Amino acid sequence: MVLVTKYPPIPRLSIVVPVGCDAAAFEATLVSVLENQPDGSEVIVCHDGDYDDPFSLAGEVRFVTAASNDLVDAVSAGATAAHGRFVHVLADGLRATDGWADSALEKFEHHDAGVVAPVIRSGLDQVILGAGWHDSADRLCKANASGKRKVSAGRKNIGAYLTASFWRRDLLRSLGKSCDLRDELEACYAYEWMSRDAGWRCVLADESNVISDHDSINGDESSWSRGTRLRAIRSSFQTGGWSKACKASMIATIANGFRPSMFAESIGQVFAPLSEASITKSLRPQDVVASDDGGAAMIHRMPERSFDVSRRAA
Numbered sequence: 001m002v003l004v005t006k007y008p009p010i011p012r013l014s015i016v017v018p019v020g021c022d023a024a025a026f027e028a029t030l031v032s033v034l035e036n037q038p039d040g041s042e043v044i045v046c047h048d049g050d051y052d053d054p055f056s057l058a059g060e061v062r063f064v065t066a067a068s069n070d071l072v073d074a075v076s077a078g079a080t081a082a083h084g085r086f087v088h089v090l091a092d093g094l095r096a097t098d099g100w101a102d103s104a105l106e107k108f109e110h111h112d113a114g115v116v117a118p119v120i121r122s123g124l125d126q127v128i129l130g131a132g133w134h135d136s137a138d139r140l141c142k143a144n145a146s147g148k149r150k151v152s153a154g155r156k157n158i159g160a161y162l163t164a165s166f167w168r169r170d171l172l173r174s175l176g177k178s179c180d181l182r183d184e185l186e187a188c189y190a191y192e193w194m195s196r197d198a199g200w201r202c203v204l205a206d207e208s209n210v211i212s213d214h215d216s217i218n219g220d221e222s223s224w225s226r227g228t229r230l231r232a233i234r235s236s237f238q239t240g241g242w243s244k245a246c247k248a249s250m251i252a253t254i255a256n257g258f259r260p261s262m263f264a265e266s267i268g269q270v271f272a273p274l275s276e277a278s279i280t281k282s283l284r285p286q287d288v289v290a291s292d293d294g295g296a297a298m299i300h301r302m303p304e305r306s307f308d309v310s311r312r313a314a
Helices: 023-035 071-081 100-109 169-178 184-197 224-235 242-255 260-271 273-282 291-300
Strands: 013-018 041-047 062-065 086-090 113-122 128-130 164-168 201-212
Touching: 013 023, 013 071, 013 100, 023 041, 041 071, 062 071, 071 086, 071 169, 071 184, 086 100, 086 169, 100 113, 100 164, 100 201, 113 184, 164 169, 164 201, 169 184, 184 201, 184 224, 224 242, 224 260, 224 273, 242 260, 260 273
Parallel strands: 013 041, 013 086, 041 062, 113 201
Antiparallel strands: 086 164, 113 128, 113 164
């Protein structure tokens, strides 16, 4: 008798669902994923060690322990544990819809598509809260929110929100190891700039819809710190300094002339040079897998089997 060892099929997609601070929101997100789970996919739940699986889902999902319940740590742990060629992150408060992953995965047929942004819609009236984001004169990391039910014309350079995004697995892994920023919005912004620097681009999947239980994108709140920190991150990849920061701040202030709530964020960009040095030290774009180096290799590489779920992802 010949014994043949059978290995489970390697999934094409790994869906990472982090456990956040809101247990009810996390459960709603996980249920939506399981109800609409695509064929050839696995579901990974990332938590800080305190989640005890009250619904006995160990047979349907894989549980991975992250360094903390911060989104950035959870995503990093999920990407390291993922067996799929592609990784989808869906954070709590967001819900999957029927077929939402199919059209997003099709976008990876473009060899330089490293990340794909789905359309985030309000659960109340289906209007678009964010079809990715872009940088504009009045604001950095500005949501592509049309306030309509149809996606507006695409933009050349967009980014994806980390809370709802599709990635090439090896790209996401390398970003997690190359960025020390732990704030969710800052990491989201830095990931996009590092990806561009490595030759990748973000693509919008206009037929991939996720539903938000909130009426705004997380991290979209205006603040002085938001303007300062995002401008400092951008300056790490473009010309920085006081002159550039002052000019950007002045333009943003004028552009937001009829929106007083945005003044603090606009003026905050002036002080970006104070944070540029520390932020630059937190980013190692040279360690991000490049589109011309990793594109073919990451598709055919066998999954690692040595991941210890009791420890933080390396």
